[in-house]
Amino acid sequence: EALLLDSGGGLVQPGGSLRLSCDTSGFDFRNNAMSWVRQAPGKGLEWVSGIGGDGFTHYADSVKGRFTISRDISKNTLYLQMTSLRVEDTAIYYCAKDILWWTFDSWGQGTLVTVSS
Amino acid sequence: EIVLTQSPATLSLSPGERATLSCRASQSVSSHLGWYQQKPGQAPRLLIYDASTRPTGIPARFSGSGSGTDFTLTISSLEPEDFAVYYCQQGSNWPLTFGRGTKVEIK
Numbered sequence: 001e002a003l004l005l006d007s008g009g010g011l012v013q014p015g016g017s018l019r020l021s022c023d024t025s026g027f028d029f030r031n032n033a034m035s036w037v038r039q040a041p042g043k044g045l046e047w048v049s050g051i052g053g054d055g056f057t058h059y060a061d062s063v064k065g066r067f068t069i070s071r072d073i074s075k076n077t078l079y080l081q082m083t084s085l086r087v088e089d090t091a092i093y094y095c096a097k098d099i100l101w102w103t104f105d106s107w108g109q110g111t112l113v114t115v116s117s
Numbered sequence: 118e119i120v121l122t123q124s125p126a127t128l129s130l131s132p133g134e135r136a137t138l139s140c141r142a143s144q145s146v147s148s149h150l151g152w153y154q155q156k157p158g159q160a161p162r163l164l165i166y167d168a169s170t171r172p173t174g175i176p177a178r179f180s181g182s183g184s185g186t187d188f189t190l191t192i193s194s195l196e197p198e199d200f201a202v203y204y205c206q207q208g209s210n211w212p213l214t215f216g217r218g219t220k221v222e223i224k
Binding site for chain 2: 035037044045046047050058059060061081094099100101102103104107108109112
């Protein structure tokens with residue numbers, strides 16, 4: 001069974017930075033695509049960024065140039081480096097594991113990022 | 118960007134009734150579509166992937182159909198635990214996108 005554990009959220013001022021982590025186990029992390037998905041308070045789901053098993057990365061336009069997705073295969077850990085944070089980045093951030101064609105069969109519990117002065 | 122339009126926004130039904138949820142894509146996504154259920158305070162749960170495939174452990178009362186631009190999630194007989202918000206999501210084109218959700222509430 002795949003397990004994903006998100007961490008790293010917190011309160012940060014506009015313009016600040018934060019790094020989220022997603023520790024994983026129970027599946028072939030090296031060869032599996034992964035994504036970050038967020039959900040603003042009371043709103044729907046928004047895909048943020050993804051990394052393929054081949055290491056290629058993809059971003060939503062809203063975060064391109066500010067967020068960087070990466071992974072450490074030796075630690076089975078996914079990261080999201082967030083810079084130049086804006087109030088509208090406030091959300092619960094989930095890491096998610098791909099099952100097929102970028103749909104997600106396992107999710108972390110979510111970590112809350114609050115951007116506020 | 119592919120826009121996914123879900124309808125209705127809210128569905129008011131009683132336990133035991135059949136629920137039919139729609140998801141329409143602004144352009145073809147082939148069969149690369151998933152459906153998720155989300156309850157308050159919880160992460161989403163995948164119900165259907167590849168338009169019609171149920172992951173292990175998902176009850177048979179959940180079924181998906183469609184291809185191209187029109188998709189349907191059917192819950193054959195609502196159980197009390199099925200009242201939640203349902204999202205569709207396409208994995209065909211970048212950026213990946215979700216619909217705005219359908220809330221299935223108790224009538």
